[in-house]
Amino acid sequence: MNQAKIDKKKLIIEAAATVFADKGFNGAIIAEIAKKAGVGKGTVYEYFDSKTELFFEVFEWYMGFFTQSATLSLSALSGSIEKRLTELSDSMMKYWIDHMELYTLTMEFWAASSTSEVRDKFKEIFKNGYREFRGLIEGFIREGMEKGEFRQELDVSAIAASLVGTLDALLLQRWFDEEFDPVAANAGYIKTLIKGMKKEDV
Amino acid sequence: MNQAKIDKKKLIIEAAATVFADKGFNGAIIAEIAKKAGVGKGTVYEYFDSKTELFFEVFEWYMGFFTQSATLSLSALSGSIEKRLTELSDSMMKYWIDHMELYTLTMEFWAASSTSEVRDKFKEIFKNGYREFRGLIEGFIREGMEKGEFRQELDVSAIAASLVGTLDALLLQRWFDEEFDPVAANAGYIKTLIKGMKKEDV
Amino acid sequence: MNQAKIDKKKLIIEAAATVFADKGFNGAIIAEIAKKAGVGKGTVYEYFDSKTELFFEVFEWYMGFFTQSATLSLSALSGSIEKRLTELSDSMMKYWIDHMELYTLTMEFWAASSTSEVRDKFKEIFKNGYREFRGLIEGFIREGMEKGEFRQELDVSAIAASLVGTLDALLLQRWFDEEFDPVAANAGYIKTLIKGMKKEDV
Amino acid sequence: MNQAKIDKKKLIIEAAATVFADKGFNGAIIAEIAKKAGVGKGTVYEYFDSKTELFFEVFEWYMGFFTQSATLSLSALSGSIEKRLTELSDSMMKYWIDHMELYTLTMEFWAASSTSEVRDKFKEIFKNGYREFRGLIEGFIREGMEKGEFRQELDVSAIAASLVGTLDALLLQRWFDEEFDPVAANAGYIKTLIKGMKKEDV
DNA sequence: AATGAATGAGCTTTCATTCAT
DNA sequence: CATGAATGAAAGCTCATTCAT
Numbered sequence: 001m002n003q004a005k006i007d008k009k010k011l012i013i014e015a016a017a018t019v020f021a022d023k024g025f026n027g028a029i030i031a032e033i034a035k036k037a038g039v040g041k042g043t044v045y046e047y048f049d050s051k052t053e054l055f056f057e058v059f060e061w062y063m064g065f066f067t068q069s070a071t072l073s074l075s076a077l078s079g080s081i082e083k084r085l086t087e088l089s090d091s092m093m094k095y096w097i098d099h100m101e102l103y104t105l106t107m108e109f110w111a112a113s114s115t116s117e118v119r120d121k122f123k124e125i126f127k128n129g130y131r132e133f134r135g136l137i138e139g140f141i142r143e144g145m146e147k148g149e150f151r152q153e154l155d156v157s158a159i160a161a162s163l164v165g166t167l168d169a170l171l172l173q174r175w176f177d178e179e180f181d182p183v184a185a186n187a188g189y190i191k192t193l194i195k196g197m198k199k200e201d202v
Numbered sequence: 203m204n205q206a207k208i209d210k211k212k213l214i215i216e217a218a219a220t221v222f223a224d225k226g227f228n229g230a231i232i233a234e235i236a237k238k239a240g241v242g243k244g245t246v247y248e249y250f251d252s253k254t255e256l257f258f259e260v261f262e263w264y265m266g267f268f269t270q271s272a273t274l275s276l277s278a279l280s281g282s283i284e285k286r287l288t289e290l291s292d293s294m295m296k297y298w299i300d301h302m303e304l305y306t307l308t309m310e311f312w313a314a315s316s317t318s319e320v321r322d323k324f325k326e327i328f329k330n331g332y333r334e335f336r337g338l339i340e341g342f343i344r345e346g347m348e349k350g351e352f353r354q355e356l357d358v359s360a361i362a363a364s365l366v367g368t369l370d371a372l373l374l375q376r377w378f379d380e381e382f383d384p385v386a387a388n389a390g391y392i393k394t395l396i397k398g399m400k401k402e403d404v
Numbered sequence: 405m406n407q408a409k410i411d412k413k414k415l416i417i418e419a420a421a422t423v424f425a426d427k428g429f430n431g432a433i434i435a436e437i438a439k440k441a442g443v444g445k446g447t448v449y450e451y452f453d454s455k456t457e458l459f460f461e462v463f464e465w466y467m468g469f470f471t472q473s474a475t476l477s478l479s480a481l482s483g484s485i486e487k488r489l490t491e492l493s494d495s496m497m498k499y500w501i502d503h504m505e506l507y508t509l510t511m512e513f514w515a516a517s518s519t520s521e522v523r524d525k526f527k528e529i530f531k532n533g534y535r536e537f538r539g540l541i542e543g544f545i546r547e548g549m550e551k552g553e554f555r556q557e558l559d560v561s562a563i564a565a566s567l568v569g570t571l572d573a574l575l576l577q578r579w580f581d582e583e584f585d586p587v588a589a590n591a592g593y594i595k596t597l598i599k600g601m602k603k604e605d606v
Numbered sequence: 607m608n609q610a611k612i613d614k615k616k617l618i619i620e621a622a623a624t625v626f627a628d629k630g631f632n633g634a635i636i637a638e639i640a641k642k643a644g645v646g647k648g649t650v651y652e653y654f655d656s657k658t659e660l661f662f663e664v665f666e667w668y669m670g671f672f673t674q675s676a677t678l679s680l681s682a683l684s685g686s687i688e689k690r691l692t693e694l695s696d697s698m699m700k701y702w703i704d705h706m707e708l709y710t711l712t713m714e715f716w717a718a719s720s721t722s723e724v725r726d727k728f729k730e731i732f733k734n735g736y737r738e739f740r741g742l743i744e745g746f747i748r749e750g751m752e753k754g755e756f757r758q759e760l761d762v763s764a765i766a767a768s769l770v771g772t773l774d775a776l777l778l779q780r781w782f783d784e785e786f787d788p789v790a791a792n793a794g795y796i797k798t799l800i801k802g803m804k805k806e807d808v
Numbered sequence: 809a810a811t812g813a814a815t816g817a818g819c820t821t822t823c824a825t826t827c828a829t
Numbered sequence: 830c831a832t833g834a835a836t837g838a839a840a841g842c843t844c845a846t847t848c849a850t
Contacts (some may be wrong), residue, residue: 022253023317104317114377159394164375165367169366170364231818232821241836242837435824455823519630568773580719611813646816
């Protein structure tokens, strides 16, 4: 696939992302996606075999976007593990707040993982994504334990899972409630959790 | 509406719940719901004006189910606030694990809150549900602060939001990954968080 | 069929007449007719085999209503044939103006005569009705010719048909146009037509 | 809309006209219209938003057809007003007799004007159509009065209305009764009416 | 390669009719 | 007799997908 084709494909994916975000998989109409991408309806089928496949490629594009958010956040980290964990959490939260319009996509993908005809493909990718992300956080926590910042008897994987999940959960609560401030909630929660993780005399 | 009608309505709602859980709103076909409920297709429309309304009533039924889980869990609580918070969290988590087949409905409803034609109705109910639940947890935390179990400077609403959200988030991770144990993760995380909430000398 | 049954049957027919008049055959819903008649939906089927049969019985009731209008008008006639023809025409026109709400039924029945599944039954009755009515008018005209009021060379059946038809046609024009006065039009037209029918020296 | 689209649209309208004429609005099935037009069901919806809109466009096409009949008839007129009125009436009558298969459409449209969901649109067009046609005939009559062919005291609008209406009315009677000859009836009636309109010494 | 007119499978919904009570 | 809950055939309409240009 040459550059021109790659570009047009990406164009369609991004148009599709906004339409799927707004209307959901079923509510999204190929004609609208095509129009938004500035191409003909038939052209979409030059690049994607079916609506489902297009949706799936939007999912992959979205996951890349998410990975990017993590990578960006990670690259800026320094200092104590406590500080790094706090900053990572805070940074990713803010990144997503800035792209809230994509958050509805998250919910569509979650739903797709349970009701799509290709639910297993979605589940698999989500599973690996979460495992990887939890693994990353676990690494930080273990580093903190090794460095003596954190207590030894921590349930590392449990705490990692909750840290990862809080990102989802607070954004979700924000989605329903514009008055809810997920960044503040995250900060307050992280602070308390880390206090519970640290050695008492620290 | 007499008892017979109420029963049949509930029958249809429960059949619809399983079909919506399996296929999603759009994938669910009225004929299948009717068949599963053991009634004719037209009968569904005797009780519900439209597929959308049926979906919405399933949502309300589901929310009642959720409320029930909280009520049940709350009624059994006693002892210190720490103990109660831990038990509440643990109990609700287990309740949901036992009804995991309904968890896919949660995702459908989340998605509906962002892409359904009646998204605002869904959002509103979710918003109020989360506010109520957070308020409940906040009450516990404040009680713990008053009783001297917890530190005074806690960010109560932040911690409540994260506690509430962790329930969603860990079940979500379980949904994707059968090897992930949300009950264990919850226990480990709660323990650490509460440690961070408690007075240091306690 | 006893009196009670006859009465209830008539009750349903009259309720059906108003609903058919307002909604047309297809737009009319049995449930609405039943409700308007103050009976249950099933009761309608105690008296009529099908919606089509009910419609047809409304048609027969309506035709009786029309016959009645003619009978009423005829019974009051006296004087010269010219006077009688004028009065008959005028009287029937006024009778219908007073029952304009039934006029939409006329159009429904006309339509039924060309598109109903039992169109032939409708056509047959209309055919005989028009033949009878034309015959009646022809009788008057012939009487006028015999009495020397009218010229001998009149095309009796043509004039009778046009007199009969004008009743339909002017009411139709009134139906579309509330500003159109069919009574006045009828009077002006009859006067001229009769002038054309009379002996010149009269 | 390019020529190909116009042609296909007309193709569908004409197919629809025959089906509506035969089955009525409600009895007509889109699938049948599509099949008769030699297109797919979906194609009908490429050209018309709904069945109702298609019906309405058939109505407009039909009205144009009617206008054409008047225009054709008018263009051939010459001689005295009496002669012209007679010829116009005769010519239009014959035109419609030749297209009797479309007459059932007239009845459908009349019915639609009283029971369709868009009855007002139908009524409005009919109202204007009748007004225009009556105006045309009134013009002829007035011309005849000015030229001294007709008497001065005629009720012009009444006579015009009856002349216009007779066309409807005699075709209607023909519709019910194949033995009825509307052309002959029209001729006989016109002759007498015009005699009543003319100056006595003429 | 790009297009959009054409298609028909498939779904929701309506409502005449039935029949157990 | 009267009823209305239950039914499913039937039809309008949508939209992913195809394919001739």
